[in-house]
Amino acid sequence: MKxxxxxQSDNVEDRRSGGGGAPMLGGRNIGIGTIVIALIGGWVLGVNPLTILGVISGGGMPATQQQAPAQAPPxxxxxxxxxSTVLADTEDVWTQIFRQGGATYQDPRLVLFRGAIATACGTGQSAMGPFYCPGDQKVYIDLSFYDQLKNQLGAPGDFAQAYVxxxxxxxxxxxxxxxxGQVDQMRGRVSKVEYNKLSVKLELQADCLAGVWAHxxxxxxQILEQGDVQEAMNAAAKIGDDALQKAQTGQIVPDSxxxxxxxxxxxxxxxxxxxxxxxxxxxFSASSL
Structure with missing residues (x-):
């Protein structure tokens, strides 16, 4: 990837040096890595993964932990x-797309942290992988996740990292x-299986939007080099629900x-x-996923 x-974006907060604090639990985080915790717990305990996600994120109480001032990365x-460069590129692309649609794009902020951090959605932990918090419109990432992506999940490459x-x-x-927001409003109104299906559609749409950015x-x-698309496709394959389930238990449970x-x-x-x-x-309108 070129x-x-x-x-580089100015919307990056470096909270890796004691800026995270001891986070209070709060609302829902949306992240690629949360599936690992939720699915493993669901398989072992027989609990729906979304229930575990709710426990992890604390069921809606706001985070109140004071944090040290953010710094720019070294x-x-x-x-x-x-x-920071990838974030800037997403800003440029989405600003243009929103402008063409007669709307104004609001840049998110990206927060670098280690271990754990308080967010407007509640606790954020490295074990959850990268995640987005709608409450403060920030993307959170512990950069050690990229080592996991490469060494544990078998998805190396800079464009795989950019895809995340x-x-x-x-x-x-x-x-x-x-x-x-519309999907979140369905929580508790439909069965767990039906809500899982909505969650899948939400996540697949985010994958598609990542592809729109890359396009x-x-x-x-001209950022793409030979092999870059394959890196992203490999990463998408490694973090599929079926791949993760099979790797952990040898069983695949589509309803989860x-x-x-x-x-x-x-x-x-x-x-x-x-x-x-x-x-x-x-x-959400596709006849098949």
């Missing part, structure tokens, strides 16, 4: 520079469009899916990448 020398921190950020920014786009970023700035299968995640990222169209990402 990223060196490109614009200039010599290559990985922080990388995520673009997916979480996709959740921000959904929040701005009111989509995630426009490459057409405008919350993010989508490997094939589905690959398909929807590819759809966004090929079309560059937000309209093509309507997973």
């Amino acid at each position: 990223w060196e020398g490109n614009r 200039a010599n921190d290559t990985m922080a520079k990388f995520v 950020i673009a997916h979480e920014v996709g959740h921000h786009v959904q929040n701005l469009l009111g989509i995630s 426009h970023a490459d057409s405008q700035r 899916f919350t993010h989508g299968s490997s094939a589905q995640r690959q398909r929807w990222f590819k759809t966004g990448l090929q079309t560059g169209s937000v309209q093509s990402c309507d997973t």
Whole structure:
């Protein structure tokens, strides 16, 4: 991926040096990595993964922990520079797309942390992987997740790392469009199985929106190099619900899916990448996922 020398975002908060504090539990976090905790707990305890997610995030109480002032990442921190550059690229793409639609894009902030951090949605923990909090419109990431992505999940590569950020920014786009709020309102109104299906559609749409970003970023700035798309497709496959379930228990339980299968995640990222169209990402009206 060609990223060196490109614009870096000013919307990055570095809270890796004691800025996170001891977080209070709060509302729902949306993240790629949360599925690992939720699904493993669901398989072991026989509890629906979304119930575990609710416990992890504390059921809606706001976070109240005071935090130290955020700092800009060090200039010599290559990985922080990388995520800042990817974030800036998503800002440029989504600002243009929203403007073309007669709307104004509101940039999210990206927070670097270690261990645990208080958010407007509640607790954030490294074990959850990267996540987006609608309450404060921030993407949170412990950069050690990229080591897990490479070494434990078998998904190396800088574009795989960029896909992770673009997916979480996709959740921000959904929040701005009111989509995630509509899905959240269905909590408790439908069965757990039906809500899981809505969650899958939400996550697959975020994958598609990540592909939309990649389409426009490459057409405008030629960021893609040989093998980059394969890196993202491999990452999508490694974090599919079926792949994670099979790796942990050897069993696949489709009714417990919350993010989508490997094939589905690959398909929807590819759809966004090929079309560059937000309209093509309507997973909620699709006849099949």
